[in-house]
Amino acid sequence: MNNKIKIQLSFMMFLEFFIWGGWFVTMGTFLSQNFSASGSQLAQAYETQSIGAIVAPFIIGLVADRYFSAQKILGFLHIIGAFLLFQAGVQNDFVSFYPFIFLYMILYMPTLALVNSVAFRQMEDPSKEFPPIRVFGTVGWIIAGLTIGFLGWESQKILENTFYLTAAASLILGIFSFTLPNTPPTADKENLSISKILGLDALSLLKNRKYLIFFISSILICIPLAFYYQHANQFLNEIGMPRAAAVMSLGQISEALFILLLPVFLKGYGIKTTLVVGMIAWVLRYILFAYGDVGGGIWMLILGVILHGICYDFFFVSGQIYTDFKAGSQFKSSAQGLITLATYGLGMLVGFRVAGKITDLYSIGSSHDWTQIWLIPSGFAFIVLIFFILTFKDEKIKLENE
Numbered sequence: 001m002n003n004k005i006k007i008q009l010s011f012m013m014f015l016e017f018f019i020w021g022g023w024f025v026t027m028g029t030f031l032s033q034n035f036s037a038s039g040s041q042l043a044q045a046y047e048t049q050s051i052g053a054i055v056a057p058f059i060i061g062l063v064a065d066r067y068f069s070a071q072k073i074l075g076f077l078h079i080i081g082a083f084l085l086f087q088a089g090v091q092n093d094f095v096s097f098y099p100f101i102f103l104y105m106i107l108y109m110p111t112l113a114l115v116n117s118v119a120f121r122q123m124e125d126p127s128k129e130f131p132p133i134r135v136f137g138t139v140g141w142i143i144a145g146l147t148i149g150f151l152g153w154e155s156q157k158i159l160e161n162t163f164y165l166t167a168a169a170s171l172i173l174g175i176f177s178f179t180l181p182n183t184p185p186t187a188d189k190e191n192l193s194i195s196k197i198l199g200l201d202a203l204s205l206l207k208n209r210k211y212l213i214f215f216i217s218s219i220l221i222c223i224p225l226a227f228y229y230q231h232a233n234q235f236l237n238e239i240g241m242p243r244a245a246a247v248m249s250l251g252q253i254s255e256a257l258f259i260l261l262l263p264v265f266l267k268g269y270g271i272k273t274t275l276v277v278g279m280i281a282w283v284l285r286y287i288l289f290a291y292g293d294v295g296g297g298i299w300m301l302i303l304g305v306i307l308h309g310i311c312y313d314f315f316f317v318s319g320q321i322y323t324d325f326k327a328g329s330q331f332k333s334s335a336q337g338l339i340t341l342a343t344y345g346l347g348m349l350v351g352f353r354v355a356g357k358i359t360d361l362y363s364i365g366s367s368h369d370w371t372q373i374w375l376i377p378s379g380f381a382f383i384v385l386i387f388f389i390l391t392f393k394d395e396k397i398k399l400e401n402e
Contacts, residue, residue: 001122001129008180009119009133014140015173016115019078020108021141021252022166023085024049026148026245027101028234030159035094039231039363043356045094046230048102050349052109057337059110069184070121074114075177077107082171089163121183138256142249149246154237202327202335211326213392214275218319218339219347220384224282224377226351228308231359232289235370236301240294247305254309262313262321271322272394278315279385281307286378290371316343325397 023030027045031037037045081104088100115137123129144166153159206212236244266274285307292300320336327335358376362369 001124005122005181006133009122010136011176012115012118012173012180013133013137014143015169015176016111016140017137018140018144019081019085019166019169019173022144022148022169023162024229025145025248026154026159026162026233028230029154029237029244030162031094031097032234032238033157033159035097036366037094039356039359039361040353041094041356042230042234042359043352045098045101046226046352047349048105049109049229050345050352051102052105052107053344053348054341055106056109056113057341067185069182070114070117071177071180071183074111074118074180075174077111077114078170078174078177080174081107081111082167082174085163085167085170089160089167118180118183122181135256138252142252145245145249145252149243149249152243154233154244155242202338205323205326205335205338208326210393210395211323213388214319214322215339215342217275217279217384217388217392218315218343220387221279221282221315221381222343222347223351223354224286224381224384225311226348227286227355227358227374227377228311229348230352230355231373232305235289235368235374238367239370241298241301242294247302250302251305251308254306255312256309258309258313259317262317265314266318266321266397270394271318271397272392274314274318275322275392276385276389278311278313278318279381279388281310281314282381283378283385285311286374286381290374290378322397 028042031042031045035041084100084104084107088097088104091097091100119130119133120126147165148154148159148162151161153161206215233244233248236247241247262274265277285304288300288304288307291297292304294301319339323335323339355377359368359373362372
């Protein structure tokens with residue numbers, strides 16, 4: 001892979017995640033500030049991610065992988081996405097806003113697989129070449145948060161600008177995609193089934209008791225995860241955290257750093273301990289959120305955000321590695337599709353709804369009893385942690401580079 005292609009792929013990844021991070025993190029605050037949206041309405045908006053995750057395999061499997069070049073579909077989806085994001089930003093109430101964000105996420109979620117497909121097809125050794133490219137996606141998300149934070153859009157209550165900014169970025173990526181290296185379809189048009197598209201071929205993995213326990217725990221832990229994505233920025237702004245979006249970018253910086261420690265930790269302590277540490281971090285972060293404040297307890301809020309790196313990497317990324325190990329060569333792709341569908345689809349769909357109902361339950365006028373709200377996902381994560389510790393037996397896994 002030559003330097004020109006490396007630069008192209010890096011820019012593609014940067015924009016892909018700049019777009020997502022540029023509006024998704026602050027959408028809860030935007031809906032609360034602009035539309036006085038309820039927790040249930042926030043849940044409805046954030047559920048579009050889960051619906052998109054469920055629909056994405058059909059778009060990729062039935063269309064992209066069979067009939068069209070990946071970079072052309074990527075460009076087409078982002079150009080339409082630019083229009084939808086702009087329209088979402090100009091709406092005056094939740095009822096008119098929702099259809100645009102719903103349609104947008106149906107189109108955006110498939111692009112996450114498309115950018116990976118475009119990148120992988122240009123690489124001779126993806127295990128070595130992909131991480132330096134993918135890290136630009138994390139950088140894009142971080143830059144988006146820092147931009148919003150330091151421009152003061154949250155405090156000025158002009159978060160509709162996030163949709164205009166990301167619409168422009170989406171249009172740029174859409175046009176730029178047509179300059180990317182050609183990535184023609186590779187799937188067999190005759191032998192593709194719905195079960196393969198959804199990863200259902202890998203259901204046989206659930207016959208293994210250890211993997212079944214991990215699978216159930218993964219779905220359950222997505223319920224407290226949804227609280228973070230849906231309400232963390234709203235919470236920080238509501239209690240007066242300066243530049244909340246910029247502060248939340250510390251979570252992505254932490255994620256990028258802790259992923260470097262993950263192989264060492266897996267090799268030294270095993271898969272069970274790694275997953276347990278990830279779940280302990282979930283319990284701890286929400287306790288920190290529950291009792292932190294913008295005065296003397298601000299360190300608790302910042303530490304809670306920084307723990308995102310351990311929460312995400314030590315459970316979800318190590319879980320993907322564990323899934324890859326258990327699946328073997330026959331079901332690698334199907335297994336990853338299945339765990340993604342179960343977590344980002346089913347688990348977070350339930351999680352967003354639960355989070356919305358809980359925040360409505362503890363709403364006090366235009367504010368909330370955040371201590372009670374955050375103790376609920378902390379307690380739930382603790383129950384999942386105990387279930388996992390008592391039922392999952394450790395096993396040695398082999399990493400690809402071993």
